[in-house]
Amino acid sequence: MKEIEEEISIRKAICQAIDEEMTRDESVFLLGEEVAQYNGAYKVSEGLWKKWGGRRIIDTPISESSFTGFAIGAALKGLRPIVEFMSFNFSFVAVDQIANRACKMHYMSGGLLHVPIVFRGPNGAANGVSCQHSHSVESFYANFPGLKIVVPSNSCDAKGLLKSAIRDDNPVIFLENELMYDMMGKVPKKEFLIPFGCAKIVQEGESATLVTYGRMILPCLEVVTMMQKRGISIELIDLRSIKPIDTETIFSSVRKTHRVVLVEEGHRFSGINAEISAQINEHCFDDLDAPVVRVCQLETPLPYSSVLEAESIPNAGRIMREMEKIL
Numbered sequence: 001m002k003e004i005e006e007e008i009s010i011r012k013a014i015c016q017a018i019d020e021e022m023t024r025d026e027s028v029f030l031l032g033e034e035v036a037q038y039n040g041a042y043k044v045s046e047g048l049w050k051k052w053g054g055r056r057i058i059d060t061p062i063s064e065s066s067f068t069g070f071a072i073g074a075a076l077k078g079l080r081p082i083v084e085f086m087s088f089n090f091s092f093v094a095v096d097q098i099a100n101r102a103c104k105m106h107y108m109s110g111g112l113l114h115v116p117i118v119f120r121g122p123n124g125a126a127n128g129v130s131c132q133h134s135h136s137v138e139s140f141y142a143n144f145p146g147l148k149i150v151v152p153s154n155s156c157d158a159k160g161l162l163k164s165a166i167r168d169d170n171p172v173i174f175l176e177n178e179l180m181y182d183m184m185g186k187v188p189k190k191e192f193l194i195p196f197g198c199a200k201i202v203q204e205g206e207s208a209t210l211v212t213y214g215r216m217i218l219p220c221l222e223v224v225t226m227m228q229k230r231g232i233s234i235e236l237i238d239l240r241s242i243k244p245i246d247t248e249t250i251f252s253s254v255r256k257t258h259r260v261v262l263v264e265e266g267h268r269f270s271g272i273n274a275e276i277s278a279q280i281n282e283h284c285f286d287d288l289d290a291p292v293v294r295v296c297q298l299e300t301p302l303p304y305s306s307v308l309e310a311e312s313i314p315n316a317g318r319i320m321r322e323m324e325k326i327l
Contacts, residue, residue, distance in 0.1 A: 003188055003190070004188070004189045004190070005186040005187060005188055005189065006186070006187055006189055007184050007185070007186055007187075008155050008184065008185070008187055009155060009181060009182050009183060009184055009185075010152070010154065010155050010158045010176070010180050010181050010182075010183050010185070011042065011043060011044050011181040011182065012155070013155040013156070013158040013159040013162075013185075013187055014044050014120075014158050014159070014162055014176065015044055015045060015046060015047070015048065016159055016187075017158070017159045017160075017162040017163045017166070018030060018045070018048065018082060018162070018166075019047075019048060019051070020163065020191075021080075021163055021166045021167070022048075022052060022056060025080060025166075027078060027079045027080045028056075028079075028080045028081075028082065028166060029055075029056040029057070029058065029074075029079065029080070029081055029082070030045060030048065030056065030057050030058065030081075030082045030084065031057075031058040031059075031060050031067055031070075031071060031081060031082070031083060031084070032058075032059075032060055032067070032083060032084030032085065032086070032121070033059070033060055033061075033062055033084070033086050034059060034086070035048075035049070035057060035058070035059060035060075035084050036048075036049040036054060036057045036058060036059040037049055037059065038059075040084065041086045042122065042178060042181055044084070044176075044181070045057065045084070064085065064090050064091060064093040064094040065093050065094045065096070065097055067083070068083060068091075068094035068097040068098065068102075068119075069094075069097045069101070071083045071117055072097055072101050072102050072105075072115060072117060075102075075114075075115045075116050075117040076105065076113060076114075076115060079116075080116045080117070080118075080166060081117050081118070082117075082118045082120060082166065083117065083118065083119045083120070084120055084121050085119065085120070085121035086121060086122075087121065087122055087129075087133045088121050088122065088123040088135075088137045088175065089132055089133050089134070089135050089137070091119065091121075091137065092137075098119065098141070098144075098147075098171070099141075099144045101115075102115045102117060102119075102146075102147075102171045103115075103144045103145070103146030103147045103170075103171050104144075104146055106146060106170055107145070107146060114169040114170060115170055115171050116167075116168060116169045116170065117171050117172075118162070118165045118166055118168075118171075118172050118174055119171065119172070119173050119174065120162070120165075120173075120174035120175075120176065121175075121176060122176050122177055122178040123136060123137055123138070123151075123175035123176060123177060123214075124136045124175075124177055124214065124215060124265045124266075125179075125265065125302055125309065125313055126177075126178040126179055127179065127306070127309075128304060128306055128309065130302065130303070130304040131301035131302045131303070131304075134302040135301075135302070136264070136265045136266035136267070136297070137173075137175070138151065138173070138175060138242050138266060138272055139266050139267075139270060139271045139272050139274075139275075141173050142242060142243050142272065142275075146170065146171065147171050147172070147173055147243065148165075148168065148170070148171070148172045148173065148196055148241075148243055148244065149172075149173045149175065149241070149242040149243040150165060150172065150173070150174055150175070150196060150240060150241050150242065151175045151213045151214040151239070151240065151241075151242060152176070152214075152240065153180070153213065153214055153215070153217040153238055153240070154183065154185040154217075155183070155184065155185030155186070155187050156185055156186060156187045156188070156194075157194060157200070157238075157240055158176070159187055159192075160192050160193055160194030161174070161194045161196070161240065161241075162174055163192075163193050163194075164193045164194055164195060164196060167193070168196075175214065177214060177215045179215060180214075180215055194240070196241045196244055197241050197244035197245065197246050198240065198241065198246055198249075199237050199238060199239050199240055199241070199245075199246035199249040199250065200237070200238045200240055201235065201236070201237055201238075201249065201253070202217070202221070202236040202237065202238050203221075203224050203234065203235060203236040204233075204235055205224070205233035205234040205235035205236070205257065206233045206235070206256070206257060207227070207232045207233050207234060207257060207259070207327060208232075208234050208235070208257050208259035208260065208261065208323060208326060208327060209234075209235045209237065209250070209253040209254055209256075209257045209259065209260040209261070210223065210224065210234050210235065210236045210237065210260075210261050210263065210319075210323070211237045211239065211250060211253075211260060211261070211262050211263070211276060212236075212237070212238065212239070212262070212263040212264065213238060213239035213240060213242065213264070213272075214265065215265060216263045216264060216265050216314060217236075217238055219263070219314060219315050219316040219319055220236055220263055220316075220319060221236070222316035223316050223319045223320050223323060224236050226316070226320060227320075227323070232327065234323070235253050235256070235257055237249060237250060237253060242272060245275075245276070247276075247279050247283070250276065250279070250280065251279075251280070251283055251284050254280055254284045254287055254288070255284060255287045258287055258288060258289040258290070259288070259289055259290045259326045259327065260280060260288075260292055260293070260326075261293045261294075261295060261319065261322050261323050261326065262276050262277060262292065262293065262294045262295070263294075263295045263296075263314050263319055264294075264295075264296055264297075264314070265296075265297055265313060265314065266296060266297060267296055267297050267299055268294060268296035268297075268299060269299060271294075271296055273294040273295075273296055274294070277292045277294060280292050290325075290326035290327075291326070293322045293323075293325065293326055295314045295318055295319050295322050296314065297312055297313055297314065298311070298312045300312060
């Protein structure tokens, strides 16, 4: 029997996931700046305050450290908070709460305490919001054992991964992108979850492997299409989950294609690509016919100028040039 699907935006998929989990579990609640009566800075929580009221959809002061600490305390008492950061750059104000409290409580208590909390919101660059609103935070938070990190690139993954995140008994960083909220995609109408640590092969290929996640899936798809027109098949992998990461899917693809390009919106130094490159070199060195190539944001705070911004962030042209080198 054919699965019934609906076409919805990533914004709507996230909202649906929160609403359904609030219906399923009365311990789930949402808090953050402007999430209630204003329906969220990006309208992700539209309609939730009207439906659930101020006890479960909570507007907070502009004080990330305080409302993050409040949510961690609520999680330790058995509730399941969803914390929205208006920009994940603002989470840096609450790093002590996230890094020294949320992700270490389970370990420090010998497994007695759980912190079932989701930190979510837009990550990385938007259009012309400059460097204090544009940093990609995933490699920073990946350095703290105890945190899981997921980055959806479409509506289906956004809904399935967020529902898994809300049900997880320990902290999850859920990274969205402001420029992707309006992107449409098919989502099953029935209940579904997407487990962490399972990458998705978006396009199968034989000539080279292209690994990415989040918004960078868009320029990578352009490259796959351009290469197809030249008779070259590229295997495209969407990680979806940064930590845990699905190394087996990556290794299997590299052993098949013998060439790999890694693409991330974050910076090159100590980035996610650096870790994946190290893993490939450790486990697939003899399978490589060319060096592992990384395409990242240039090593600078993101410029405000739209021209410089476009050059700083990985684009199809830069990815294509690197792909041509290894082919």
